[in-house]
Amino acid sequence: MSDLETFRHKWRKELSRKRNTQDRGNANGESTSNEGQNSATTSRQESVTTASSVNIKFNDNIVSPNARSNNPSSKPEVSYYPFDIVCNLLKFERNSQKEYQSVDPKASIDGKGCQKRQADQQPKEKTAKKFKLKDIFSNKLGVKDVLTRERILEKFISDLDEINEIPFFDISIPREVAIKIFQHLDMLDLCRCAQVSKSWKSLAEDELLWCKICHNLGYEEDMLTIEKMNWKDTVKQNITRQRSILLNWKERKGEVKQLQHMPGGILCSVHSFGNIVAAGYTKGDVKVWDVENEEDFVLQPSNTSLIINEEAEEGTITNFISMVTTSTNMVAAAYEQGNIDVWQLKGSQTKPCYSFVDAHSNKISHLCLSNHLECVITAAGPFLHVHHKKDGLFQTQQVDAQQWVQHMALFEPSTSPPSVAVSTWFKVCLYDLENLGHRCTEIHNIVDLNISTIDVSEVSNTLAVALRHKVKLYDIQSNKELQDLYGHTREISCMNLRNSPIHNIVTGCVDRRVRVYDIRTSNPVASFTGHMYEITTVQMDDWKVVSGGFGGFVFVWDLRMARKLWEIHNRHPVRHCKFSADELIIGNVPSSKFPFLDEFENSTHRRYRGGIQVYDFSKDQLTQGVPDICLSSYDEPSASNYNMALVNPYDKI
Template sequence: PHQTPGETARSCTFCGRKKGPGTGGPPRGESSTASGWPPRLPFPLLSPNRLGNEINEVPFFDIQLPYELALKIFQHLGRTELGRCAQVSRTWKVLAEDQVLWYRLCQQEGYLPDTNISDCPCWKLVFQDCRGKEQTLRINWKNRIGAVSQLQYELGKVLCDVHSCDGVVIAGYTSGDVKLWDTRTWNYTAPVLEPMHGAAEPGPQPHVSFVRINSSLAVAAYEDGKCLLNLWLLLTGRDPIHRYQHNQRIQALALGLEGTTVATASGFEVKMEGPNDKGYWETAAQFEIQKLVNFLCLVPDVFGCPVAVAAAEDVVYLLKAGDQGRVLHSVYGQPVTCLDISASEAAFGVKGFGWLVNETNKILLYNLETKQCLTELGSLLGDFTCVNIQDSPPAMLVAGNRDRRVRVYDLRKSKSLCSLYAHQLGVSAVQMDDWKIVSGGEEGLICVWDQRMGTKLWEMHARHPVRHIRFNTHSLITANIPDEKSPRGASIMDDDLTAHRRHRGIIYAYEFSVDQLAPESIIPICRSSYNEVTGYNYNIGLAVPYDNV
């Protein structure tokens, strides 16, 4: 392969080089000049008569390999092995710190995925910096170190629904307003997304029933006789780009992680809408089913015709545009209690027959390609209230149950890996990654768990059930949404434009990537002389009795 002149000169210094025991140069009588191409690197070979003496002497380097071949061998090593190889000799150090190796490690760990190898002068330092930030984030998560803010909109009255994507939060209220926040920038002014021009009518506005958002689109469904659906393009501003309505109440709304396809369920009809090649919105598919839909999801990472999974009482349908709806699962008398999907699988909880011991509540995992049941998880007396497979690590699944426990399942086994007693009134929302679990309960409690230890790291409480949880490596979004949209004593005809804060519900945004408060912002009497604060400080700068008085 083509190399720069600097790389050629560096490689040629390795040619024909052998290392004697305890010396840094070639053996006596041999030349260290280049003997040809390709360059060769010395690799150690232990002879049988030297095995007993290898502790006291450095073994001979009797094998030479081309630099390219040695690089291919080193590509199978991890960061720990590369560090050990760098301590063998100067030659091995140069090879173990090669840009290609550390760029490959950065890509495998997910650090700077959209960069090229020529973008950074030293990928080893980039790897160390990213890993240090990752460890700091984990410490901040465990100790609840960071910033927390409340996303409130007093004029919206009671919170109806919340959704988030990549730090952007959308919320719908009983006043009919749809609010948008971008938690990635703390000085961001949250706009109110306007309805269609001319849509405002005298009298109270309809409640917002569902909101969804992805990287480019925001959707809101309204609770009124017209069953309106407004869509906003996040790049164009506050005015909607499309609006359509159903004849009956909208029971479920789905928006994919990417793309612009929107799926709605109203009555016995499931409709998929999306823009065509010219940018005009049209109905991509429409399905008639026999029962009312309870849950609806769009399958991610599908190119071409959109695919949706709908759960209607005790039947699960696989709906693909351009094809007839197919029944994925159907057992009479066993309704579906929760649903989540990944790119290739669908996981849903089913309620068993109460009078049969063998027919208990389970989670069924189906393959969307073969339409076959892969495994049955659980077998519990309590109903499964939430399940998350889309955000879980590969071959993992986390679920919440009405029996107050959060369970983590390995899809290759039938038993749970861990079971956490979490919430007194049942689990309402849950998400996990490779080391932690975040769960929310009907009593309003948010719990963060260490998966390996099975212990609770910290918790936060607010009024009303937790209906939304979404986190990434550095942030957490939670929403406590009231079940009662028209609280007792509050009438829509009241002159007061706001609701009491105990009836509103609340959205919390946690940011764990920020450092602790700067020492200059704390008065001198409260400054600790320690460089690092440990334990559950809850962002309190005072650390008695070790203050500088």
């Protein structure tokens, strides 16, 4: 207590000296406020340094602003700002005591009445002043004391700046280090940091940070930071476009393209990879479309593919295409008589670069192309063939699977060599594409349980095997069983694990139901019904499921709402249905490749041809060519699929 009393006594002495100096300056007619402040500062320094119980370290770099402005030639005095808070508090206490001892001038009653009035008023004033002094930093102050509290808080912040020598909301580190710190923030946090100060805004809008965010979102991944400016605007434009595409998907707004049918032929097989769509016809030709560039060209078959079947009862029939597949660089087609043609997409040649005939005279049952290697994988009967291209020539490797190959799926992870999963009736094996006959790993083998379909995922290194009424999941690296998925009542007709999000798989069943699973649980998390016939193809993403059936219907389901958004119908079965972020490609292949034609029909009617449709949801076809005066500005009802804005054409007049 003695140390505290010594400290208070010295501060009161300093305040009285400061008041006497100010009164002496006013009597002489001169303004001595700055000198009084300097003398008070000097006395504060002396009093603090002489006090034995108070040990405070001064900052020599802090100079009183009043002394620097009024006496530029004199030696600057050191000012320690935290003492200003104590000074203000002592001033506040001294003023409160003066008000407590003052008498109301309006009181003119003498005697006991006056004393009673003063006695009644003094405790109230004393209580009020003590309450204000106690809660000086709280929110209990009145309207008159708000300015006093704000001034004290401002001084407190300035004192923190001087003590720590770090400006408030500012960065005094190199810009490169600050960018390294800011790169751990996401897009929302960067936008919030840009509102703090000008220096933080300059850091939060750096091109390196927004280029990294743009690449993480999947936009402009092939471009470097120095190749483009205004990366923040690029991110904003892409996000706006993505939201518009999402809205068009839900409301079925987009541009519909019917790919031109090849004259004189019936569609036999459809496959797509990215923006490339390939289709094979009964004439033996293959037509390829580049959807993005709106280009198309016809690939002619080789001479070996024009073999006719002389053993047929009707004499001769056309050797039509049974299946077609495409990749980034090549297109391959398998013919009914066991022939295979391979074309290169790069260049202007329409003739196949490679052709071969199955030596065992078996029909080609499966055909696929590698996306990383220039190789063609085929399955005919129990034999598996891999055709590698080395030094401009194709070399063939063959392996006998001992049983007829039923299903095949490519497994091409980025961390290990590519391989192919081959399924027979009861067994699934994994073959290395580079050493086909030497590296074979058996993953699944259960007798008397026929395998209906298989699929793989390179992201999670998982193999899915569909049995009669369940799906078994295996880890490809460890060959261990992960999970069994139940809930199907009949045989599984199709499933998709490769294009599904992580920890998800979607299946289509003969019981006409679409089921979505989380592979960490055994039961389905969502189930959709609406197909009239068997489901032939399924695919899903984060918020929707697209399914196609044998009846020609394509349904789009909303996962969150667990309901159907819209549907598309065609007379022929859906054999190919694949979607990307902004496109949906549907291939309807007729069941009858050679329908009976009337004698009066000179060409194949379009109801027998089949068709390929491409839906582009990045373009709103409903509003193209419509004047702005005919478009409404209010929100349309979500339950309608029609543009009701045309009913009110005068909203923008």
